[in-house]
Each structure stands twice: as C-alpha cells, then as structure tokens.
Amino acid sequence: MFEQLPEAIQQKVKTLATEAQKLNPTGWFEVLYSEAHRDPTQIPWARLTTHPYLQDWLNFSQPQGEGKNALVIGCGLGDDAEALSKLGFQVTAFDISPTAISWCHQRFPESSVNYLVADLLALDANWHHYFDLAIESRTIQALPVEMRQRVINCIAPVVAEGGTLLAITRIRDTDVIPDAPPWPLSEKELAQFIDLGFQEVHRNFFWSEAGQNTIKQAWIEYCLHQQ
Numbered sequence: 001m002f003e004q005l006p007e008a009i010q011q012k013v014k015t016l017a018t019e020a021q022k023l024n025p026t027g028w029f030e031v032l033y034s035e036a037h038r039d040p041t042q043i044p045w046a047r048l049t050t051h052p053y054l055q056d057w058l059n060f061s062q063p064q065g066e067g068k069n070a071l072v073i074g075c076g077l078g079d080d081a082e083a084l085s086k087l088g089f090q091v092t093a094f095d096i097s098p099t100a101i102s103w104c105h106q107r108f109p110e111s112s113v114n115y116l117v118a119d120l121l122a123l124d125a126n127w128h129h130y131f132d133l134a135i136e137s138r139t140i141q142a143l144p145v146e147m148r149q150r151v152i153n154c155i156a157p158v159v160a161e162g163g164t165l166l167a168i169t170r171i172r173d174t175d176v177i178p179d180a181p182p183w184p185l186s187e188k189e190l191a192q193f194i195d196l197g198f199q200e201v202h203r204n205f206f207w208s209e210a211g212q213n214t215i216k217q218a219w220i221e222y223c224l225h226q227q
C-alpha cells in the first residue's frame with residue numbers, strides 16, 4: 001500500500017498509524033483524508049482507478065452482477081465500488097472516514113452506489129448474511145495485528161450463504177509482527193476465514209520490490225458454502 005510514495009507522505013502515514021495504534025487505531029484515516037483537502041496524491045492508496053488486483057480478479061472470475069448485491073469494505077475514494085456497479089451489482093460501499101465518503105459523492109455524483117459512513121467494527125446486523133459479494137481491499141492490513149481477529153470476525157458475517165468474499169492483501173511468511181503499517185496477514189490469520197466457514201476457491205499472488213524488501217500480495221477468493 002505504501003511502496004511507491006513520496007517519502008514525506010509515507011512517513012506521515014506511518015507516524016499517524018503508529019501513534020493511533022494503541023488509543024484509536026481507526027481514528028487516523030479521517031485525519032489523513034481531511035488534511036488532503038481533496039488532493040488524491042496525499043492519500044497513499046488512492047489510484048483513481050480500479051485496483052489492478054481487483055481488475056485481475058474481475059478478468060479471471062468474470063462475475064455477473066445483475067440481480068446481485070455487493071459490499072465494498074473500507075471503500076476509500078470509491079473506484080472499486082464503481083467498477084462493481086458497472087458490472088451490474090447493486091453496490092453498497094462504506095468507509096469510516098466521512099471525508100472519504102463525501103469525496104466519493106463529489107467524484108461520482110450520478111453513481112448508483114450507496115456510499116455511506118460506517119465502522120466495520122460495528123456493522124448493522126441487517127447486513128448479516130446479506131451480500132452476494134463482499135470485497136475487502138487492504139483494510140485488514142491497515143489495522144493493527146492485535147485487532148485482526150476482531151476485524152475478520154466482523155467481515156465474515158456480511159456474506160450470504162453461497163456468496164463470495166474477495167480479500168486483497170499483503171501476506172507475510174512469518175508470525176513475526178511488523179512494527180509499522182501496513183501489517184500484512186499471516187497464513188495463520190487468513191485461516192480464520194476457513195474457521196468461520198469459508199472455503200478458499202482461488203488465489204493469485206503478486207510480488208513487487210520496495211528497496212531491499214520483497215512485498216508479497218494476493219487476491220484471495222473465498223466462498224461461503226450453503227449449509
């Protein structure tokens with residue numbers, strides 16, 4: 001998420017996230033969005049286009065959206081939600097940052113996406129088992145590892161029986177917890193989705209270099225089996 005940024009923004013995000021980590025780990029996103037004053041270059045993850053790994057999954061999986069609903073978790077500036085909407089999904093997209101959501105409304109005034117402010121950690125129970133497709137792109141990894149179990153427990157229930165969950169995330173090969181964000185997921189952490197009734201259907205890896213480090217990312221498609 002942070003690999004190709006000017007150093008100053010990279011440092012700002014790391015400082016905000018690290019300082020917030022203990023007291024209010026979700027509080028810094030609104031600070032970042034509001035201090036950006038609608039300049040997307042100040043938002044490290046903003047690409048103003050469909051995320052390439054989501055696009056890769058869409059090309060691979062060719063989902064048909066007609067008659068289906070989709071949820072985009074931590075939607076940021078809305079491009080991924082718009083991509084699903086163009087495929088015919090009835091899309092709900094939420095973010096904890098009110099500024100991000102008002103930015104989405106400003107960018108896509110004619111959109112049929114239902115953009116709203118919501119906290120993943122306190123979702124409406126009406127959303128439980130409701131969505132045919134849920135997409136989480138890089139939101140789990142933006143939250144501290146200590147919260148991981150809770151975050152995954154909050155994501156899992158939104159998927160309807162027989163529905164699909166797509167996770168786009170960095171993956172770490174060790175159980176050692178990185179000391180600064182983003183905090184990639186370990187296989188042990190990902191296995192929580194399996195414990196919650198999902199089956200992994202497909203996975204595609206992507207590797208990139210950042211300085212001395214190799215970054216391992218993937219999209220992972222899960223299916224929630226019908227009982």
Ligand SMILES: C[S@@+](CC[C@H](N)C(=O)[O-])C[C@H]1O[C@@H](n2cnc3c(N)ncnc32)[C@H](O)[C@@H]1O
Pocket residue numbers: 001026029030045046047051073074075076077094095096097100118119120121136137138139142143
């Ligand atoms: C790293 S960004 C990724 C944004 C977008 N999904 C993408 O891939 O470009 C994480 C997003 O999750 C949002 N977020 C973080 N914690 C959240 C929470 N508890 N509930 C809802 N959104 C949250 C942030 O505001 C931010 O927009």
